[in-house]
Amino acid sequence: VVAEAAELKAHPLWARLGERRHAFFPHPSKPTRQAAVLIPVPFGTAPGTRELVIEAASGAEAQRISFVVVRGTYPTLPIRIPKRIAEPSAEEKARAARERAEILAIQAEPASDRLWNNAFQDPVPGIVTCGFGATRKFNGVTQSVHKGIDLRAATGTPVHAPAAGTVRLAKELFYGGNLVYLDHGFGLFTSYAHLSRLEVAVGQSVKPGQLLGLSGATGRVNAPHLHWGASIEGVEVDPRELKRWTALLVGETRPSSRTTHRGASH
Numbered sequence: 001v002v003a004e005a006a007e008l009k010a011h012p013l014w015a016r017l018g019e020r021r022h023a024f025f026p027h028p029s030k031p032t033r034q035a036a037v038l039i040p041v042p043f044g045t046a047p048g049t050r051e052l053v054i055e056a057a058s059g060a061e062a063q064r065i066s067f068v069v070v071r072g073t074y075p076t077l078p079i080r081i082p083k084r085i086a087e088p089s090a091e092e093k094a095r096a097a098r099e100r101a102e103i104l105a106i107q108a109e110p111a112s113d114r115l116w117n118n119a120f121q122d123p124v125p126g127i128v129t130c131g132f133g134a135t136r137k138f139n140g141v142t143q144s145v146h147k148g149i150d151l152r153a154a155t156g157t158p159v160h161a162p163a164a165g166t167v168r169l170a171k172e173l174f175y176g177g178n179l180v181y182l183d184h185g186f187g188l189f190t191s192y193a194h195l196s197r198l199e200v201a202v203g204q205s206v207k208p209g210q211l212l213g214l215s216g217a218t219g220r221v222n223a224p225h226l227h228w229g230a231s232i233e234g235v236e237v238d239p240r241e242l243k244r245w246t247a248l249l250v251g252e253t254r255p256s257s258r259t260t261h262r263g264a265s266h
């Protein structure tokens with residue numbers, strides 16, 4: 001959602017969807033005049049009409065926007081993985097829970113600036129081998145819904161930052177293996193899992209296209225690939241949607257988008 005709004009610091013603007021409240025950030029291409037907000041709709045939301053309420057910090061309601069949530073179709077994929085990984089021990093489960101808590105603590109303290117300026121780009125050139133929302137049956141047992149996308153990448157493929165951000169985590173986790181967790185500001189985070197090598201450290205600022213690490217097969221995987229995750233204020237979203245919406249926001253004033261190039265021969 002884009003709104004006319006100047007001086008957000010003095011006059012914050014919020015979009016409320018149910019229990020969740022999202023802060024508007026300075027628009028990437030018109031930061032002094034407009035504000036924008038990316039609204040995540042959680043996976044599993046029941047289809048139907050929803051209402052977004054735009055409100056100023058004073059509590060004054062500015063606008064109500066109705067939209068319709070439609071049912072998506074998501075595949076079920078059988079995946080074979082070694083039993084020792086499919087059935088973690090109590091100790092491993094405790095470790096995974098501690099690591100999950102660590103991620104939640106980071107999400108609770110996002111950068112307060114919009115750190116990204118460009119449309120998000122693919123971290124590796126590979127095709128999507130497992131999409132967002134796929135239900136995975138590990139060794140015949142339904143275990144989880146895939147809250148990210150898997151991109152085909154042979155071990156050693158360079159993994160690049162899709163946009164500017166700050167490294168908030170760069171270490172080995174039980175499920176994710178070697179993982180980089182990027183903070184892009186205003187509650188937007190992305191993650192890069194199963195890396196064979198980490199090339200960044202916590203606290204480091206990264207530019208779009210900067211090398212984060214090399215892809216691999218660490219953590220809970222059956223083959224090398226890059227797992228790319230994204231979340232907005234704790235709600236996991238499809239990174240491909242992030243690419244689409246950031247491109248839309250950034251592209252609005254791009255002169256090339258107004259120019260139509262047609263081939264002369266047809």
Ligand SMILES: [Zn+2]
Pocket residue numbers: 130146148149150226227228
């Ligand atoms: Zn994955």
